[in-house]
Amino acid sequence: MMADRVDRAADGSSITMFTGKGGVGKTTCAAATALHYSSLGERTLAISTDATPSLSHIFSITNGDKPARVNETLYINELGVAEIKEMWDRKFGREVYEVFSSLVDIEYPEFVEFMTSVLPGLGDEFMVDYIRELASAGEYRALIWDTAPLGQTLALLKTPALLGQHLKMAPRIYSKLKLGQRSHEPVIDILKRWEQLSAANMNFLRNKVKFVVVTIPEALAVEQLQGVFSEMNGYGLPVQQLVINNVVSDDGSEFLTTKARQQRSYLDHIYDRYSEMEIIELPMFAYELKGVDRLKELEKSLFR
Numbered sequence: 001m002m003a004d005r006v007d008r009a010a011d012g013s014s015i016t017m018f019t020g021k022g023g024v025g026k027t028t029c030a031a032a033t034a035l036h037y038s039s040l041g042e043r044t045l046a047i048s049t050d051a052t053p054s055l056s057h058i059f060s061i062t063n064g065d066k067p068a069r070v071n072e073t074l075y076i077n078e079l080g081v082a083e084i085k086e087m088w089d090r091k092f093g094r095e096v097y098e099v100f101s102s103l104v105d106i107e108y109p110e111f112v113e114f115m116t117s118v119l120p121g122l123g124d125e126f127m128v129d130y131i132r133e134l135a136s137a138g139e140y141r142a143l144i145w146d147t148a149p150l151g152q153t154l155a156l157l158k159t160p161a162l163l164g165q166h167l168k169m170a171p172r173i174y175s176k177l178k179l180g181q182r183s184h185e186p187v188i189d190i191l192k193r194w195e196q197l198s199a200a201n202m203n204f205l206r207n208k209v210k211f212v213v214v215t216i217p218e219a220l221a222v223e224q225l226q227g228v229f230s231e232m233n234g235y236g237l238p239v240q241q242l243v244i245n246n247v248v249s250d251d252g253s254e255f256l257t258t259k260a261r262q263q264r265s266y267l268d269h270i271y272d273r274y275s276e277m278e279i280i281e282l283p284m285f286a287y288e289l290k291g292v293d294r295l296k297e298l299e300k301s302l303f304r
Contacts, residue, residue, distance in 0.1 A: 014037070016142075016144050016209070016212060017147060018146050020213055020214035026147075027055060030055075030144050031055060034076070035292065038142075041073060044073060044140060045067060045144070046074070047144070049084070049145070049148055060290060089112050135204075206235075211240055213241070213242050214245055217247060217263040219266065225242075225274075240278065241278045242270070245282045246283075247283055
């Protein structure tokens with residue numbers, strides 16, 4: 001079971017990142033976790049960076065506020081493409097434009113569209129930086145991060161390493177370029193700041209974020225687990241918990257007996273392969289987990 005106490009980072013905040021393939025219930029698990037920390041009196045923010053977020057649907061929030069208030073201590077914020085583009089533009093856009101405008105002739109609006117759409121990896125790194133700053137600000141004691149589906153999340157984790165490889169060649173490429181158009185700062189100095197930012201974000205992921213992988217006891221999801229763990233371990237990002245969602249209980253009916261028997265082999269494989277890890281089983285519910293009262297049922301299974 002998940003710990004009843006909030007695991008604290010050095011600055012007093014708690015950051016939990018939920019990841020998994022699409023459709024396994026990671027957003028619902030993130031919502032129930034946020035509800036739990038909120039019930040402990042912790043000012044909590046649940047953030048979704050999924051392109052098709054569903055936190056507001058799960059909590060039955062319809063007012064469109066960002067962030068939206070669920071109760072006195074719980075807030076949710078769904079960051080779609082428009083919000084991410086606006087925040088990226090405000091913090092990094094002009095500086096990044098100075099570098100690229102040294103190489104190509106492009107107007108700023110078209111450049112922003114290119115960077116946030118064609119090169120989403122940089123947007124992903126921005127989200128890591130955004131959440132790192134949220135944690136440092138201290139407005140929320142617990143941050144629950146519902147990420148995009150698994151493939152996009154792994155791309156996010158690769159971004160700092162790819163940037164680091166690029167910057168090894170940067171002095172030879174950029175040292176002879178003109179100064180930034182607006183700041184008149186050497187382009188290579190701007191790139192060094194990016195390198196420092198990338199290192200800070202990776203350090204944040206490694207040392208202050210709790211990673212929870214959500215899966216279901218089905219063939220494809222189980223097959224993908226090994227690749228997920230290998231990828232994350234390769235970046236020094238150990239998964240602390242594995243949540244197995246939608247586990248069927250055998251109630252004697254032919255359908256559920258067959259389904260439970262089918263799941264058993266996958267459950268056995270998971271427990272055998274990942275025996276050293278904390279594993280939590282969540283039951284399959286007969287109803288949609290929508291609204292605070294229903295989420296409390298899932299919370300009981302997550303935090304027994």
